[in-house]
Amino acid sequence: MRREVLVLGGGLAGAAAAVHLARAGRDVCLIERTPGPHDKVCGEFLSFEAQGELRRIGVEPRMLGAVPIQAVAVEAGRRRAEAPLGFEALSLSRRVLDEALLAKAAETGAEVRRGARVTGLVRDGEGWSVEVEGQGRIGARHVVLATGKHDLRGWRRPDGRQxxxxxxxxxxxxxxxxxxxxxxxxxxxxxxxxxxxxxxxxxxxxxxxxxxxxxxxxxxxxxxxxxxxxxxxxxxxxxxxxxxxxxxxxxxxIPYGFVQEGSDGLWRVGDQAAVIPSFTGEGMSIALHSARLASSFLLAGRGAEAFQRRLARDVRGQVRLSTLISQALVAPGAQAAAGWLLVPPVLRWALWRTRLPETARRRV
Ligand SMILES: Cc1cc2nc3c(=O)[nH]c(=O)nc-3n(C[C@H](O)[C@H](O)[C@H](O)COP(=O)(O)OP(=O)(O)OC[C@H]3O[C@@H](n4cnc5c(N)ncnc54)[C@H](O)[C@@H]3O)c2cc1C
Missing domain, CATH: 3.30.9.100 (D-Amino Acid Oxidase; Chain A, domain 2)
Structure with a gap:
């Protein structure tokens, strides 16, 4: 049977896309290679923006045990600067958060297949054919590519700037x-x-x-x-x-600085669409935003190309600036030169400029 939408990967971006599409009554099947709860390389800092996206989906991180964070401190050698975040962030393990989103996707009506690894993806006429290990081929009209940090064979992302x-x-x-x-x-x-x-x-x-x-x-x-x-x-x-x-x-x-410009016909979301350096704590917010944006374009009958261009416009500035800062932080002698980041107003400016702007979030 040919599916309307296949979502490949059940991290935050894939699960969120499945929720938005299933909620609108679409036929959605999500394929996730892990059989159950698992840990991920992630700082697990949930920004204000990420929390807003989760609430739209119906996931409340506090109910899952998330702990509040009000301040950020930067230390270089013996120097330390601290600044209030200006919002309450939360911190929750991905083991718990990702499962909650996958449960929400299933509850909303998406078919969630766990322990199923995608091994191939090829064009098939107007749609796609996806090979799943041990399960054969599945046809789909649309494919949402949400495999995060891992590229499918033949669909490798180009390197990022860092x-x-x-x-x-x-x-x-x-x-x-x-x-x-x-x-x-x-x-x-x-x-x-x-x-x-x-x-x-x-x-x-x-x-x-x-x-x-x-x-x-x-x-x-x-x-x-x-x-x-x-x-x-x-x-x-x-x-x-x-x-x-x-x-x-x-x-x-990790392809920090990568932003997908234009589309190859796939709906690329999360880290498959843009990778912002981790010190910003904004990767999950971008993943969730990209899922909601992709779903709204798909539901409105607008193409993947238009979605991908719009997402790139939303995140390009933040990703570029954060990557420049990240490059500066790991450059030789960075510790001595990092004094600028230890000045609280500069730290606050960097915090603000590396977040997904509200205008982008509202426009969806
Ligand atoms: C060091 C580091 C620290 C970070 N810290 C933070 C932070 O504090 N705050 C923040 O907001 N962001 C942070 N991020 C970024 C954040 O982790 C990512 O942006 C986010 O996880 C992207 O979500 P995703 O759904 O695109 O990908 P992922 O979360 O990677 O999910 C992809 C899913 O696809 C599945 N998958 C992969 N290949 C296949 C396959 N072939 N078949 C089936 N399933 C497959 C995987 O099992 C996985 O569950 C950090 C990133 C790094 C590297």
């Missing part, structure tokens, strides 16, 4: 918790974010340049020692802390 970073994420039991504050610690070759999530755990998420990681023998223990040597504030936080797992989750070749 594509040489590797991301790590690990949970810690923390005796010296940073309640209510998200901390950004700069170290030579990268930066690390620390914030509390539900259940009294702290999420330590960091990115480091590939060359720097190679120089540390590609070993997590050596990278962590390097980070703690360079970040006295983080050293204090992690003193006596216990990691929850032996090894962190990792993701390579």
């Amino acid at each position: 594509s040489d970073l590797i991301g790590f994420k690990a949970y810690w039991h923390l005796p010296n918790a940073a309640e209510g504050t998200v901390e950004l610690h700069l170290f030579p070759g990268g930066y690390a974010g620390l914030e509390m999530v539900e259940g009294g755990l702290a999420n330590l998420c960091l990115v480091v340049g590939r060359a720097g990681f190679d120089g540390l023998g590609r070993r997590w223990e050596r990278l962590l020692s390097h980070v703690l040597r360079s970040c006295p504030g983080l050293r204090v936080r992690l003193a006596g802390a216990e990691p929850c797992e032996g090894r962190p989750l990792a993701i390579g070749r």
